Amino acid sequence: MSRNKWFIAVLLISIALLSVASVLAQDNSVAFNSYSSDPVPRAFEESMVAAWNEAHPDMPVQHSIINHEDFKQAIRAYLIAEPAPDVLTWFAGNRARFFIDRGLIMDISDMWEAEGFDEAYAPGFNALATVGEGKYFLPTSYYWWAIYYRPSLFEKAGIEGEPETFDQLLDACDKLNAVGITPFTIGARFRWPAAAWFDYLNMRTNGPEFHVDLMLLKESYLDERLQATFANWQKLIDRKCFVESPAALDWQEAVDDMVQERAAMYLMGGFIVDSYPDEMEDDLDFFRFPIIDPAIPVGEDAPTDGYFIAAQARNPEGAKAFLAYLGSKEYQQAAFEQMGRLPTRTDVDISGATPPVQKGIQLIQSADYIAQFFDRDTTPPMAEVGMDGFMRFWDNPADINAILQDMENERLRILEEESE
Amino acid sequence: MAAALQIKKPVVRRRINWTPYLFLLAPLALYFVWIIAPTFYTIYLSLTNWNGVDPVPGFVGLQNFERLFTKDRTFSEALLNNVRWLVVFITIPTTLGLGLAMIFNNEMRGGRWYKISFYSPLVMSLPVIGLIWGWVYHPRAGLLNGFLQAIGVSSPPGWLGDRELAIWAVIIAAVWRQVGYVMVLYLAGLKNIDPSFVDAARVDGANRWQLFRHVVLPLLAPVTTIIVVISIIDSLRAFDLVSIMTRGAQNTQVLANFMYIEAFNNYRMGYGAAIAVVLFAISLVFIGFYLSRVIRDELEY
Numbered sequence: 001m002s003r004n005k006w007f008i009a010v011l012l013i014s015i016a017l018l019s020v021a022s023v024l025a026q027d028n029s030v031a032f033n034s035y036s037s038d039p040v041p042r043a044f045e046e047s048m049v050a051a052w053n054e055a056h057p058d059m060p061v062q063h064s065i066i067n068h069e070d071f072k073q074a075i076r077a078y079l080i081a082e083p084a085p086d087v088l089t090w091f092a093g094n095r096a097r098f099f100i101d102r103g104l105i106m107d108i109s110d111m112w113e114a115e116g117f118d119e120a121y122a123p124g125f126n127a128l129a130t131v132g133e134g135k136y137f138l139p140t141s142y143y144w145w146a147i148y149y150r151p152s153l154f155e156k157a158g159i160e161g162e163p164e165t166f167d168q169l170l171d172a173c174d175k176l177n178a179v180g181i182t183p184f185t186i187g188a189r190f191r192w193p194a195a196a197w198f199d200y201l202n203m204r205t206n207g208p209e210f211h212v213d214l215m216l217l218k219e220s221y222l223d224e225r226l227q228a229t230f231a232n233w234q235k236l237i238d239r240k241c242f243v244e245s246p247a248a249l250d251w252q253e254a255v256d257d258m259v260q261e262r263a264a265m266y267l268m269g270g271f272i273v274d275s276y277p278d279e280m281e282d283d284l285d286f287f288r289f290p291i292i293d294p295a296i297p298v299g300e301d302a303p304t305d306g307y308f309i310a311a312q313a314r315n316p317e318g319a320k321a322f323l324a325y326l327g328s329k330e331y332q333q334a335a336f337e338q339m340g341r342l343p344t345r346t347d348v349d350i351s352g353a354t355p356p357v358q359k360g361i362q363l364i365q366s367a368d369y370i371a372q373f374f375d376r377d378t379t380p381p382m383a384e385v386g387m388d389g390f391m392r393f394w395d396n397p398a399d400i401n402a403i404l405q406d407m408e409n410e411r412l413r414i415l416e417e418e419s420e
Numbered sequence: 421m422a423a424a425l426q427i428k429k430p431v432v433r434r435r436i437n438w439t440p441y442l443f444l445l446a447p448l449a450l451y452f453v454w455i456i457a458p459t460f461y462t463i464y465l466s467l468t469n470w471n472g473v474d475p476v477p478g479f480v481g482l483q484n485f486e487r488l489f490t491k492d493r494t495f496s497e498a499l500l501n502n503v504r505w506l507v508v509f510i511t512i513p514t515t516l517g518l519g520l521a522m523i524f525n526n527e528m529r530g531g532r533w534y535k536i537s538f539y540s541p542l543v544m545s546l547p548v549i550g551l552i553w554g555w556v557y558h559p560r561a562g563l564l565n566g567f568l569q570a571i572g573v574s575s576p577p578g579w580l581g582d583r584e585l586a587i588w589a590v591i592i593a594a595v596w597r598q599v600g601y602v603m604v605l606y607l608a609g610l611k612n613i614d615p616s617f618v619d620a621a622r623v624d625g626a627n628r629w630q631l632f633r634h635v636v637l638p639l640l641a642p643v644t645t646i647i648v649v650i651s652i653i654d655s656l657r658a659f660d661l662v663s664i665m666t667r668g669a670q671n672t673q674v675l676a677n678f679m680y681i682e683a684f685n686n687y688r689m690g691y692g693a694a695i696a697v698v699l700f701a702i703s704l705v706f707i708g709f710y711l712s713r714v715i716r717d718e719l720e721y
Contacts, residue, residue: 076687077472080475099473189666189670190669245577245578245582246581248559248578248581249559249581253558380685381682381686381688384685388494417688
């Protein structure tokens with residue numbers, strides 16, 4: 001009996017001590033929820049947080065890594081919790097805008113100014129962080145989209161130089177078809193690679209401004225200008241530029257078509273090289289999506305990730321200090337050197353980059369406008385209906401008016417929901 | 421005499437035995453917290469336009485249901501696909517499963533091994549089955565098209581990429597799993613048939629078909645009912661395979677996946693809840709039928 005009493009007493013005391021200790025520890029700690037769940041980014045982030053905790057024992061960061069897909073669903077619960085986690089990973093653009101508009105993301109303009117980020121970050125990324133008067137987001141890395149191709153296959157088909165105009169691209173399709181090589185592979189079983197085609201064709205046909213307004217639901221999907229976009233898409237289909245059934249493959253499976261010399265080109269993000277056999281990368285290059293109308297500004301897709309502070313954060317001061325570290329030159333330099341992440345700061349030394357990476361950075365820096373990507377630029381339900389529509393178009397181009405009507409209906413529904 | 425036989429009622433202090441209730445309390449509390457309360461909360465959410473963020477969901481009455489039934493193209497596509505799934509599920513696996521059970525009910529060399537191999541898909545989780553069939557359907561390197569090309573088909577279909585074929589391709593993967601399940605249920609049913617019925621029929625000179633048609637099949641009727649109801653409920657629940665194999669693209673949307681996408685991808689919690697309520701209502705009809713059967717059967721004992 002007395003042993004039991006002792007046991008209970010010790011238990012109670014240790015619980016009391018633990019709770020006091022955790023309250024003390026929590027006092028100045030920073031809760032950091034991240035979706036960097038892939039092995040390489042995970043290891044990098046963990047090492048960088050460990051370095052911070054080493055240097056700031058008084059302000060430790062509690063690092064939680066959540067599976068990428070789960071994070072996307074859980075973020076709403078995080079943000080309305082009290083207190084919310086302090087610092088979170090997220091996508092720039094409309095995905096962040098949704099929460100900013102609902103007052104769930106903290107204005108960090110003071111941190112931007114105090115840290116000199118206003119000058120250090122490239123203007124495009126400055127703009128990406130700004131909503132109205134305030135800055136709410138810290139964009140830290142991005143990747144580019146381009147048309148990847150195999151120079152050896154171009155040579156075989158007698159194509160000289162990378163296509164710069166739409167006509168040259170169509171011409172390249174003819175030449176590749178003539179030697180029995182499919183011009184473009186695409187793996188759109190999960191639809192999103194098709195959205196890249198829409199992004200580029202629409203930006204090249206109608207300019208980035210119209211495209212962005214369309215993404216923000218300010219323009220109608222019944223607009224005449226979209227007919228021109230799909231007419232260009234139709235031209236590519238008519239000239240047999242694409243692999244026979246675009247929806248049959250997953251995006252990685254479609255890479256095999258290039259590896260096995262069945263197809264010459266693939267409109268894809270820079271991450272394609274991760275799925276491409278290393279020993280064959282010498283015969284892989286990329287070029288900017290060809291210009292359709294030289295009179296309009298050039299827009300590029302460059303999806304950008306970054307961080308923000310929740311409006312209901314428990315420790316805003318600590319969160320800002322940690323965010324300043326995440327956006328610092330040393331952090332971006334390390335991310336660039338260890339993971340090949342492209343820096344959003346202009347003062348990071350990129351001279352060590354391989355020629356393809358330098359070319360990619362050049363591609364984005366020479367763009368007049370940087371878009372995020374269809375499913376990040378527009379709202380999630382619009383992206384669902386849109387991507388469904390692109391696949392329907394691919395299957396039956398004659399349906400285009402019905403498809404656009406469905407997209408317009410969805411747009412009106414979302415606007416109605418937002419006004420409620 | 422009569423008075424002497426009257427037994428004096430023993431005076432028993434009425435004491436309620438609380439013990440069973442105490443034991444019931446814990447599971448009932450769990451059941452309430454995890455099943456009953458969420459069900460009613462979902463019904464409430466289906467009458468709102470909650471987006472998962474707003475502190476108070478906005479009440480919109482039956483507007484979500486009105487949109488589902490009058491304006492939503494994807495909903496009708498999903499409903500149609502569920503009906504296709506259902507029709508296939510109550511016909512093909514039931515017939516094949518019954519056939520297999522009839523075959524394996526006889527003693528045969530290696531019979532146990534065959535039974536296990538037909539049953540084994542059921543042991544695998546649905547996502548694994550989705551991945552396996554994804555490879556089978558792979559347009560270039562897949563088993564199916566490899567075979568078709570070997571026998572001389574020059575341009576075999578793209579299966580999961582084909583808007584006409586994709587849903588059937590997914591359903592076939594589900595059937596592959598279901599057949600073994602139905603087979604085991606029928607085997608259990610066959611073991612329960614009193615051999616004297618069969619012997620009696622044989623003595624009366626019934627041939628194999630007559631024996632099956634007029635003796636075995638009627639005796640299996642209760643099992644068949646349960647299998648049909650389970651197949652219906654399984655086909656309404658269809659989610660995993662669609663989510664893994666196509667995520668609802670290429671005309672393969674089903675109600676459960678549609679609900680998931682509306683609620684957790686599009687953040688229309690209210691609308692997603694309305695889809696869940698419709699699915700629940702449809703299922704309830706069959707579950708009610710199933711339960712009434714099971715309870716009736718239990719009462720017979």
